[in-house]
Amino acid sequence: xxxxxxxxxxxxxxxxxxxxxxxxxxxxxxxxxxxxxxxxxxxxxxxxxxxxxxxxxxxxxxxxxxxxxxxxxxxxxxxxxxxxxxxxxxxxxxxxxxxxxxxxxxxxx
Numbered sequence: 001x002x003x004x005x006x007x008x009x010x011x012x013x014x015x016x017x018x019x020x021x022x023x024x025x026x027x028x029x030x031x032x033x034x035x036x037x038x039x040x041x042x043x044x045x046x047x048x049x050x051x052x053x054x055x056x057x058x059x060x061x062x063x064x065x066x067x068x069x070x071x072x073x074x075x076x077x078x079x080x081x082x083x084x085x086x087x088x089x090x091x092x093x094x095x096x097x098x099x100x101x102x103x104x105x106x107x108x109x
Contacts, residue, residue: 012058013072013090022077022088024102028109032085036065036078038108039087043069048100074101 028035036057042048043055054070064079074097077088089105091098 012056012066013068013075017072017075018077018088018090023091023093023098024089024105026087026089026105026109027081028085028087029083030085030109032064032078032080035085035087035108036067036076039067039076039078039105042104042107043067043074043101045104048104049097074098076105 040055040057044053046053056068058066058068060066060077060079062079064077066075066077068075074089074091076090077086079086087105087109089102091101
């Protein structure tokens with residue numbers, strides 16, 4: 001029972017979580033894997049995001065990656081789009097962490 005409770009926080013975001021559309025869409029000339037790994041590392045910064053900064057990286061079924069936090073409150077889909085890499089960032093509107101996480105993504109582009 002405890003193991004099931006622990007695993008609930010690290011489930012990748014569902015398609016319904018994407019239904020409202022991304023908070024922000026960004027682009028990079030870097031490879032999708034490099035951008036995704038950079039986002040994962042920057043989002044784990046405890047000085048910026050606090051001690052509850054568990055961040056996970058999963059493969060997307062159609063190629064690319066999803067980087068997401070515990071309970072999928074914030075997540076980014078990172079995938080190749082032509083010669084570039086697209087980053088679709090999903091976050092609650094008006095949340096102070098949304099702006100910080102968006103700025104962290106920008107450092108990875």
